[in-house]
Amino acid sequence: MQILGISAYYHDSAAALIRDGIVVAAAQEERFTRKKQDSRFPRAAVRFCLEAAMHSPIDHVVFFDKPFLKFERILETYLSFAPKGFATFRAGLPVWAKEKLFQRSLLMKELDELAPGRFPSDSLLFSEHHLSHAASAFYPSPFDEAVVLTMDGVGEWATTSVAIGNGSKLRVIRELLFPHSLGLLYSAFTSYAGFRVNSGEYKLMGLAPYGEPRFSGVIREHLVDVKDDGSFRLNQRYFNYCTGLSMTNARFHALFGRPPRPPESPIEDFHADVAASIQQVTEDIVLRMTRALAKETGQKNLCLAGGVALNCVANGKIAADGAFEKVWVQPAAGDAGGAIGAALAAYHLHTKAARQICHPDAMNACALGPEFSPEEVEAALATAGARFTVVSNEALFDETAVALAAGEVVGWFQGRMEFGPRALGNRSILGDPRRTDMQKKLNLKIKFRESFRPFAPSVLAEAAADWFDVSATHSPYMQTVTTVAEKRRTISAQHAASHHGLKDQYLVRSVIPAVTHTDFSARVQTVCAKENLRYHMLLKAFEKLTGCPVLINTSFNVRNEPIVCTPAEAFACFMATDMDRLVVGNAVLRKVEQDSALAFDYSSRFALD
Template sequence: MLILGFSCYYHNSAAAIVSDGEVVAAVEEERLTRVKNDSRFPENAIRACLDWSGATLDDVDLVAFYEKPQRKLARILSTAVRNYPRGSDHFRAIFENRNERGLYGSAGLVGKLLAASPTAGARTAWDKRLVQVPHHLSHAASAFYPSPFESAAVLVADGVGEFATTTIGAGTTTAGNGKKIRLLRELRFPHSLGLLYSCFTHFLGFEVNDGEYKVMGLAPYGRPRFRESILDNVVHVRADGSFTIDESLLTYPIARHMYDRARMEALFGPRREPDEPLTQAHADLAASIQQVVEEIMLELANQAHASTGERNLVLAGGVALNCVANGRIQREGPFDDVWVQPAPGDSGGALGAALEAWHGHAAQPSRTARGHQADGMCAARLGPAYGLREVCSALRARDVSHLVVSPDEVAPTAAALLARGRLVGWFQGRMEFGPRALGSRSILADPRPAAVQKALNLKVKRRESFRPFAAAVLRDRVADWFALEGRETSVLGTPGDGYESPYMSLVARILPARSFDTEDDVRRFGGLDVQRNEISACTHVDGTSRIQTVRPQDDGRFHALITEFDKLTSIPLVLNTSFNRRGEPIVCTPQDAVDCFLDTDLDYLCMENVVAWKSPEAALTGRRPD
């Protein structure tokens, strides 16, 4: 049975293919259109997934949409009635916008979009094949079904689905009935952890649905001195982990602006305009809302454990992108293991809808044979791949000097370049699904010099200089560098050898033995230029790093590169960040990679087994560099 899942019209739209219960392909629309956070109907993503599967729309047995549009309309209507006459203009604008898209009509209207797609064939009875999966069930399905667990507690937290903003559930596996999910508790709009964080993102001068990462990155520079004010005036947390927001202060349910600016400024000082310099007060506010969200998520995890009795936890929803909060749940929470869907936001909902259509709607058995894979996500390498011909064609089209090397020489060559301090674009195999670059579409650098962090941010990424970078570390060496402890009952790791974090979903502290004594106040702005430890380029000012653990069976070439770098430097990790510039999606095609390479201060580009450079001085001659 072939199932197509898709999401669209709110955040980042996407499509996914599930074949007989196995995830085959998944891609975000933005990667193909080059429009950041593209929310349009994912026509290109559907085509890419079908092409990879060797199928057409006529071959698809079920089409799964990631939410129930009419239920979402009911929430919008009920919010408008409850707040009438306040917010009537806001309601009218939302309704007219949605209505133009035809999303709140019958299933047949969504089917018309599919039937009009260039990928459609003659078979167009979409109303009989279309399954609408509730939004939070799509998130839950994306987290539990591909996870390595036979049973687990499920925690979903995001902005809002139809009505739900936070959901606790349980995933189980039974003989003869396969895997199932039960949703047990939910919080409803407008009481939303995701929208709470977005309000402060906007108040701090960053773009909503894009700048939340910046708030998380800014938080370690500050002190949470506004924490009590937030808990007293903005969000009120109950003993059972549930919470309410003050609707008179956060006005997103009834107004196009997200909060009462005058009242917020009375509590937290002037709102920062997007182009204003960052101050210590801004960092303190970021630290405060970050700590509040961490504490709420940790209490929700405790409640999920109490409600289900499960020893494992899976996470999804946009709040699960907060890897600092995830790290606290892993360290301080009651669970033996925590697994986070690598695309926890709405793009992952496309995948979850397809999986729920298989397990729930079609009631098909579980597929547990995964071979060498730790989970069912294929290491998140679910997007398009490109061959040598396409790579060379893209380089020749822009007249870029390059050298084809043997496949076995790519990793040693790139490792030697990194060890010499070069910045390398790394483009290999199938593109990752989700917001993290995991070694398929990455920019790599030597993690040792502190100066690399600033150079990458300003000259390549072209973004704020305070933003941190991740460490991609050999799985069997993580415990030598980071406090990413495994537990005695761990499913995801051998006891005592460290924890799995294959999707950069957890933050961990670097071990004290790897740090240097310094009298510098590294938490000041600009403190990242201080050589604080052996891998300062990928360590944040609070002594932590976002971790990606790398196994050879997940990505043999990327693992080989880090292994070669370790041989040269005795450092079993590299700095890894997404291959893109500010405001752009991660590169997808060889042409995208070449454009980004030429427009930034990257030194080399490694695409498949081709190495490219810009200046004659950087030319390679058939041998890897000294």
């Protein structure tokens, strides 16, 4: 049985194909259209999944939420706040009505244009938003039983939900409803700090360790009332997202004594303190939730999904807390992952199919997107005007390791494109974490982004515990933050604590300074040979040469560009940045050998995030 899952029309549209309960293909639309977080119907991603179906029947198509319920929430929200926001409501009503009330016909029209006659109208199903998230977290997990916690901005009505998974069964037992939303609370501070909602939350999280949480009390006193079990209510007097076009209002700004930071303006200690404060409050809320759920249910395992589950710092606190013995986070925890969850929910809950548990999980290391044969790679590079050499595997890994150890920045393009927000060694930019200048170089010369943003380390799974404070050596998706092992640090905790502000961001804190954040934290990816053989072989070659089993791994793109999908896009990004070397499969390109006329700055194509 094959089921196609679709998420669309909010942000980060995607499509996924499952075959007999196993995810075989998944991709975000942005990777094909080159429009970051493309929200349109995922035409190209669906086409990719249909190709993966190999002309076999598609038994069901499942949309990741219920549009009519979402429209009901929009309508009731505006009526409850009337007459406030009436102008916005009146302007948006025709669009909402078209998109929500007639979405079945819109979806069928799109599908029929892609594959005429392939999808009968009765093949289209609708899942609920939080059920899709919960299914994306539980069914691919390695657990037979688990509590599933979903936290995001808002689905139809739910903003936080709790489900219990058991075998092939999944049942939502509790929900917190809009407008009380942890995701929207965090996004309000993202907007206030001058970052873009739905993409700048990573920046706020990365900025937090540079600040002091001196506004935590203000947030708890005025903005959010938190109970012992983690349930909460937001004081809507300080927010504008229910009826307006902004997240916060003048009362919110007065509470903190400043207007919102204009985008791209200087970041000050004040903004770091705001970030630290909301991060602390967020961690407190989720820890209260998880501790209460563990005590209430007696379950040993926890699964996480929804946009808040992309807060890897909070995830790390949950894992370290120990209320649950094991924690598994859906790597595509945001709305893109809803495409997988919708398909899996239909397979197990609608068709009543049995579940097959996979170890370490059923996400195939997120290598679910397009891949390119050696012939396709060479043809694409030749067409682009690239000058390259094809080398053997034996030479490839050793030569790349030598280049990295010499300080080169390497674009690394291998195998199937990853699904989700992280590059995991297939569409990555790599560097030597031991170099004190590498973090700054990557941020300013390669990614064209803010200098304070940290980079994640990839480490050989078998060496992870020797370099990082990890409770388990399996963390393949960069979904939790831990700390650099004390024996790898070069300054004391006391020294670091007194020098953690923005002015001290380049202070060398460990023997791998380029992946050590100001508080010694690191968003670790462990790499196993079974899950990513070629990346593992490169790390082994680098370890053999340097004694260090760690590399910097950041996504293969410039700021606000989607991660590259094709060899041609990889070459364009390579030529537009200060990358020194590009490796696509076994094709090796050195910058000094390229035609300089092909170099151009295309970063201006992409709206700043």
